[in-house]
Amino acid sequence: MxxxxxxxxxxxxxxxxxxxxxxxxxxxxxxxxxxxxxxxxxxxxxxxxxxxxxxxxxxxxxxxxxxxxxxxxxxxxxxxxxxxxxxxxxxxxxxxxxxxxxxxxxxxxxxxxxxxxxxxxxxxxxxxxxxxxxxxxxxxxxxxxxxxxxxxxxxxxxxxxxxxxxxxxxxxxxxxxxxxxxxxxxxxxxxxxxxxxxxxxxxxxxxxxxxxxxxxxxxxxxxxQKTNLHAFWQEPELAPGVPSLKVNSVSLIPQQSSPGTPLDIRTPFTCTIRFWNYEDGADLSVGLHLFTLTGECIFDVASPSIVCHEGLVEAECRIPGNFLNNGSYYLSIIFMKDTSVQVFYLEECIHFEVEDFRENMNWYGQWMGAVRPKFPFTIRQA
Known part of the structure; x- marks a missing residue:
């Protein structure tokens, strides 16, 4: 052997x-x-x-x-x-x-x-x-x-x-x-x-x-390289998590776009996380980790912590348009207790593709970097 x-x-x-x-x-x-x-x-x-x-x-x-x-x-x-x-x-x-x-x-x-x-x-x-x-x-x-x-x-x-x-x-x-x-x-x-x-x-x-x-x-x-904007578990017994916390759903909902419309760099998103908490009085927070397809972390953002009762808890984070560059991304979710103790880490639960948008532009090269923010930027004769 x-x-x-x-x-x-x-x-x-x-x-x-x-x-x-x-x-x-x-x-x-x-x-x-x-x-x-x-x-x-x-x-x-x-x-x-x-x-x-x-x-x-x-x-x-x-x-x-x-x-x-x-x-x-x-x-x-x-x-x-x-x-x-x-x-x-x-x-x-x-x-x-x-x-x-x-x-x-x-x-x-x-x-x-x-x-x-x-x-x-x-x-x-x-x-x-x-x-x-x-x-x-x-x-x-x-x-x-x-x-x-x-x-x-x-x-x-x-x-x-x-x-x-x-x-x-x-x-x-x-x-x-x-x-x-x-x-x-x-x-x-x-x-x-x-x-x-x-x-x-x-x-x-x-x-x-x-x-x-x-x-x-x-x-x-x-x-x-496939888009998957929703992850849902109906039964806690089959859901990912630990005895004190089970994940119900994670959704990335595009705003201001019609169903089936390709997501482009202008599209804002709302990320909604729902989970069952089984520890009454637990001080919990939720974090988002956004990665490129090759594993580079674009951002790590966390919610405020709240004292949770037993039952379903919902967290929501809004990601603005004109922020991400075109490319493939995935989201992972981290659940924290008492600010610094990891309860559970849900890896790669959401995958999505952001397309380019070049209307009214005369340049079609590749923009550098994973983010592409639209800042106020002026030019004038000095």
């Missing part, structure tokens, strides 16, 4: 029960030592399930994973650390789990604290950390404790742009200088193209494309 030079191998011969639902089916990968693989695909494609299987967190119902070396995983926020322990204690606990000696952990301790930026909070229980602090420490632990295989899910989306840049730089360092193997799930296609040499595109639990990263990413982006 595994070639002589492979570092680990996943093999799934496929499942024959057509009435059953499988998060993954018929996935076979062969990853060699020192390779960096990107895993791309829409929500629900099976990306996180694949990482959990490779991380030995869950077992496949069919097939097997063969591998060698120490594995360190950075998956969902809230996994991997013990909430009651401090940052310092969790660093040592993580090292022991990886089979490291105390002296090895001490040698890397200062680098971990410096990289994560949690110095003054290192002796604070991690349950009091914000989502950003938690992710910074979790990444630093995963990267600096020298695993043979580093597995990273899209949790880096919680960090700010500067920290994401640091993370990408660190991942490049551990592969080029230390020959580590990385599996990287991301919706940022620029980061995938920059960091990875190979990729797999998952959709519906199956591998659509496997191979050279640029070829796979192009295949994925071509399939994403």
């Amino acid at each position: 595994r070639s002589k030079n492979s570092f680990f191998n996943t093999h799934n011969p496929g499942l024959s029960n057509s009435n059953a639902f499988y998060a993954l089916n018929d996935i076979s990968l062969n990853v060699n030592e020192g390779e960096v693989w990107g895993i791309v695909g829409p929500n629900g494609a099976g990306k996180s399930t694949l990482l959990k299987i490779v991380s030995r967190i869950i077992k496949p119902s069919s097939g097997q994973v063969l591998g060698k070396g120490k594995v360190s995983s950075l998956l969902e926020i809230g996994t991997g650390f013990h909430d009651e322990l401090t940052g310092r204690e969790n660093i040592f606990l993580s090292g022991y789990v990886l089979g490291m000696k105390k002296s090895e952990i001490i040698r890397n301790f200062d680098d971990i604290v410096e990289f994560s930026g949690i110095g003054e909070f290192v002796d604070t229980p991690v349950k009091r950390y914000s989502s950003g602090m938690y992710v910074r420490l979790a990444f630093a632990v995963a990267a600096f404790l020298e695993p043979d295989i580093l597995i990273i899910d899209e949790v880096l989306a919680v960090g700010d742009a500067e920290f994401q840049k640091k993370c990408l730089g660190k991942m490049q360092e551990v592969t080029t200088q230390k020959g580590r193997t990385i599996l990287f799930v991301s919706h940022n296609m620029q980061a995938v193209n920059q960091l990875c040499s190979k990729a797999v595109y998952l959709n519906g639990g199956r591998a659509v494309a496997i191979g050279d990263v640029h070829t796979v990413v192009n295949t994925y982006l071509t399939g994403m």
Whole structure:
């Protein structure tokens, strides 16, 4: 099942029960030592399930994973650390789990604290950390404790742009200088193209494309260029979310345009988010993350926070016309508690295309940038 030079191998011969639902089916990968693989695909494609299987967190119902070396995983926020322990204690606990000696952990301790930026909070229980602090420490632990295989899910989306840049730089360092193997799930296609040499595109639990990263990413982006302005879940039991919060709907409603009319740069939008809250008295807010098709964040905007009663809650954000440039975009939604604690992150729930508008213009070149604001701009004889 595994070639002589492979570092680990996943093999799934496929499942024959057509009435059953499988998060993954018929996935076979062969990853060699020192390779960096990107895993791309829409929500629900099976990306996180694949990482959990490779991380030995869950077992496949069919097939097997063969591998060698120490594995360190950075998956969902809230996994991997013990909430009651401090940052310092969790660093040592993580090292022991990886089979490291105390002296090895001490040698890397200062680098971990410096990289994560949690110095003054290192002796604070991690349950009091914000989502950003938690992710910074979790990444630093995963990267600096020298695993043979580093597995990273899209949790880096919680960090700010500067920290994401640091993370990408660190991942490049551990592969080029230390020959580590990385599996990287991301919706940022620029980061995938920059960091990875190979990729797999998952959709519906199956591998659509496997191979050279640029070829796979192009295949994925071509399939994403479809407009989807509404996402709706009628039953809370089937809706995305967590026990305290379930998403009912997300809609991007164009204003001042007829149904079926192509959206152009002049069109204003209203984004409406409805969700069920099951924690009475929770102090909640909602944020929008707008991305280009390649994963560049255009803006991150948040609502004011309100104390919510149990039941349906609605948030609304208006995006003006003459703001976005022509191109393809997608929206992700973040739900926050007490301003800084992430409750749930709904990725890529809305996709849309903005068309150009050149009426009464004599120039048809490409405007630079992802935004194209219409500012008051005058010219006169001085």
